[in-house]
Amino acid sequence: MPLLCLKDATIKFGGLTAVNKVCFDIEKGDLFGLIGPNGAGKTTCFNLITGVYEPTSGDIDFLGTRICGMAPNKIAEIGICRTFQNIRLFGTLSALENVMVGAYLRHKTSLLGGFMLTPAVIKETAELRKKAMELLSVVNLTDVANSRACDLSYGKQRRLEIARAMATDPKLILLDEPAAGMNPYEKDELRSVVFKIRDDYEKTVLLIEHDMKFVMGLCEKIVVLDHGEEIAYGDPSEIRNNPKVIEAYLGEPV
Amino acid sequence: MSLSKILGTRALSVVLAIAFCFGLDAFVTGQLNEYVVRLVMLAGLYVTLSVSLNLINGITGQFSIGHAAFYMVGAYSAGIVSNAIYKTQPLAAPAYMIISMLIGAVFAAIAGLIVGMPSLRLKGDYLAIVTLGFGEIIRIIVLNQNQWGGSYGYAIAPKYQAGWLIWLLAIICIATCRNLLKSAHGLAFLAVREDEIAAQAMGVNVTKTKVVAFIVGAAFAGAAGALFGHMESFVNPDLFKMEVSFLVLTMVVLGGSGSITGSVLAGATLFILPELPRIVSFKMSLGLLLSVLLGIGVLVWMNRKFLEKYHEPDKVKRTLVVAGANIGLVVLAIVVGKLLNNVPVFGTTNYDANKIRYMILAVVLLVIMLLKPTGLLGHHEFSWDWVKRVLNRNKTGEASA
Numbered sequence: 001m002p003l004l005c006l007k008d009a010t011i012k013f014g015g016l017t018a019v020n021k022v023c024f025d026i027e028k029g030d031l032f033g034l035i036g037p038n039g040a041g042k043t044t045c046f047n048l049i050t051g052v053y054e055p056t057s058g059d060i061d062f063l064g065t066r067i068c069g070m071a072p073n074k075i076a077e078i079g080i081c082r083t084f085q086n087i088r089l090f091g092t093l094s095a096l097e098n099v100m101v102g103a104y105l106r107h108k109t110s111l112l113g114g115f116m117l118t119p120a121v122i123k124e125t126a127e128l129r130k131k132a133m134e135l136l137s138v139v140n141l142t143d144v145a146n147s148r149a150c151d152l153s154y155g156k157q158r159r160l161e162i163a164r165a166m167a168t169d170p171k172l173i174l175l176d177e178p179a180a181g182m183n184p185y186e187k188d189e190l191r192s193v194v195f196k197i198r199d200d201y202e203k204t205v206l207l208i209e210h211d212m213k214f215v216m217g218l219c220e221k222i223v224v225l226d227h228g229e230e231i232a233y234g235d236p237s238e239i240r241n242n243p244k245v246i247e248a249y250l251g252e253p254v
Numbered sequence: 255m256s257l258s259k260i261l262g263t264r265a266l267s268v269v270l271a272i273a274f275c276f277g278l279d280a281f282v283t284g285q286l287n288e289y290v291v292r293l294v295m296l297a298g299l300y301v302t303l304s305v306s307l308n309l310i311n312g313i314t315g316q317f318s319i320g321h322a323a324f325y326m327v328g329a330y331s332a333g334i335v336s337n338a339i340y341k342t343q344p345l346a347a348p349a350y351m352i353i354s355m356l357i358g359a360v361f362a363a364i365a366g367l368i369v370g371m372p373s374l375r376l377k378g379d380y381l382a383i384v385t386l387g388f389g390e391i392i393r394i395i396v397l398n399q400n401q402w403g404g405s406y407g408y409a410i411a412p413k414y415q416a417g418w419l420i421w422l423l424a425i426i427c428i429a430t431c432r433n434l435l436k437s438a439h440g441l442a443f444l445a446v447r448e449d450e451i452a453a454q455a456m457g458v459n460v461t462k463t464k465v466v467a468f469i470v471g472a473a474f475a476g477a478a479g480a481l482f483g484h485m486e487s488f489v490n491p492d493l494f495k496m497e498v499s500f501l502v503l504t505m506v507v508l509g510g511s512g513s514i515t516g517s518v519l520a521g522a523t524l525f526i527l528p529e530l531p532r533i534v535s536f537k538m539s540l541g542l543l544l545s546v547l548l549g550i551g552v553l554v555w556m557n558r559k560f561l562e563k564y565h566e567p568d569k570v571k572r573t574l575v576v577a578g579a580n581i582g583l584v585v586l587a588i589v590v591g592k593l594l595n596n597v598p599v600f601g602t603t604n605y606d607a608n609k610i611r612y613m614i615l616a617v618v619l620l621v622i623m624l625l626k627p628t629g630l631l632g633h634h635e636f637s638w639d640w641v642k643r644v645l646n647r648n649k650t651g652e653a654s655a
């Protein structure tokens with residue numbers, strides 16, 4: 001059974017069909033790429049999968065259960081978490097607290113206990129903090145753990161978003177343009193982080209990226225969208241030589 | 255920190271809090287005049303109100319400005335129930351207070367739930383308008399209930415002025431919010447404030463978080479209302495007008511949205527501030543008034559411009575220069591005022607400080623907002639760690655100097 005399965009997923013905004021009958025399956029352990037020109041509907045696809053929007057028609061299944069119409073927090077709970085293209089960190093909270101919010105999803109104590117700060121809550125808070133610290137070290141942000149998220153550099157904010165999403169213990173992690181605005185050195189670092197997430201933490205990764213070199217070197221399977229339609233599917237070498245893809249990216253070497 | 259140490263600190267804080275409440279009562283009642291006692295009790299109620307509104311506004315980021323409504327629901331519901339049982343049940347007064355507090359809290363919590371609902375769909379200004387409207391609707395409904403005295407007012411039995419209980423409630427309210435922020439659960443509330451969409455994507459139940467904030471915030475305001483009702487033993491809808499909501503909101507913003515310490519300080523002082531002219535009641539000549547306003551204007555302007563331009567690495571020297579300049583300006587303003595008094599019109603037109611107390615409050619607010627837009631404490635909290643850090647910083651500063 002595939003981990004995630006899109007069946008003719010479609011969404012219309014008024015007259016605009018942002019995503020049109022898109023189908024693809026993601027297997028456990030995949031490093032899956034989603035590419036396409038600007039406005040192709042990639043982010044909208046993420047929004048469909050994470051429950052921000054409900055598809056106009058079609059189905060999305062995760063581990064065999066239909067997740068269309070589920071609240072985003074429920075979807076996070078069953079194991080899909082994401083990062084945002086336009087970074088959405090909790091600005092005035094520290095980097096560590098940002099990751100702790102992610103880790104908080106797996107809390108066990110009651111909110112009433114939180115108001116009374118019971119020993120169990122104190123213990124759990126310390127555990128969540130420890131887990132968050134660990135994830136910060138995975139993305140090399142240990143030294144800025146106590147800085148406010150909004151004070152971090154762009155590249156660090158992107159990595160912090162990844163750590164925060166990882167903290168929710170997802171089965172599938174969606175990365176929306178994680179390398180945007182990063183310099184070549186940071187991109188190399190990011191690549192190793194993504195491999196670490198997949199290989200050491202055994203997560204399945206679905207990522208959107210415009211940097212072709214980055215995607216081709218990282219992903220094993222790629223879906224290409226254009227104007228909301230799926231125009232190609234395959235491994236990097238197939239995508240590179242697909243005439244439709246070349247046409248969509250007109251002129252750009254793929 | 256080890257668990258036993260934490261629990262030890264906890265036990266100590268509880269003992270200190272109770273000692274404080276009873277100490278305050280023993281000291282205040284009988285020692286001071288009735289008016290001051292009343293002020294101390296009202297200040298306690300306002301601390302509860304501002305800290306509980308801070309939970310909704312500052313911590314969870316839901317811009318609610320109808321807090322007086324919860325205060326009112328608490329006062330009336332507790333009063334009605336208490337009146338009903340007081341005639342038949344001869345209990346000791348403190349017992350009534352506890353029952354009333356619970357009743358007030360429960361009814362206000364229900365009101366909080368009702369107001370919390372729109373917050374699930376509305377944000378910012380829109381939510382503010384709805385909460386404001388809700389507050390007025392409740393007040394006007396009560397105003398038109400003849401069985402509760404309408405605009406004339408409603409008598410509540412028994413009359414009981416429990417300073418210790420009022421401050422105990424304030425402390426419980428502070429402790430509850432503080433606990434929340436110290437636990438991971440508090441992060442969910444802060445996350446909702448910072449970015450709802452991101453919070454929900456991280457699995458935070460935004461609906462539940464907002465509703466809980468409204469319910470808990472309203473419940474504390476309701477409990478405060480219940481104590482207020484018994485303290486006054488007579489309430490009318492005019493006591494719960496929009497002004498009360500705005501005063502409480504001002505306290506939260508001024509103290510620094512989200513900072514519990516800020517809300518407490520602002521709650522206690524801002525309430526007393528407009529009362530001060532009543533206590534000291536002095537007359538102010540127009541000349542003096544003008545020069546004070548002028549002095550404040552220059553003070554604000556100078557502190558902003560000056561602090562931007564003035565780069566002095568030595569902290570101590572910098573502080574001295576800034577403080578010196580400020581004091582100099584105040585002295586200058588007083589001198590100008592005295593001189594202005596010699597002009598016939600300025601010297602003979604007098605204002606009663608009591609009459610312009612709300613103007614004084616407005617000026618103070620303006621100044622603080624101009625000098626420190628994030629509020630007195632920003633997002634900071636008082637803690638012993640913080641005190642230690644400041645002390646250490648001074649020590650290392652001295653060593654290096």
Ligand SMILES: Nc1ncnc2c1ncn2[C@@H]1O[C@H](COP(=O)(O)OP(=O)(O)OP(=O)(O)O)[C@@H](O)[C@H]1O
Binds near residue numbers: 016036037040
């Ligand atoms: N909420 C919405 N309402 C109306 N139109 C929308 C909405 N969200 C997205 N769209 C439209 O859907 C189309 C696809 O947008 P989307 O953000 O998914 O593109 P993208 O592939 O992520 O592009 P980019 O590479 O620039 O991020 C765009 O034309 C966009 O304007």
Ligand SMILES: [Mg+2]
Binds near residue numbers: 042043044085
């Ligand atoms: Mg996009």
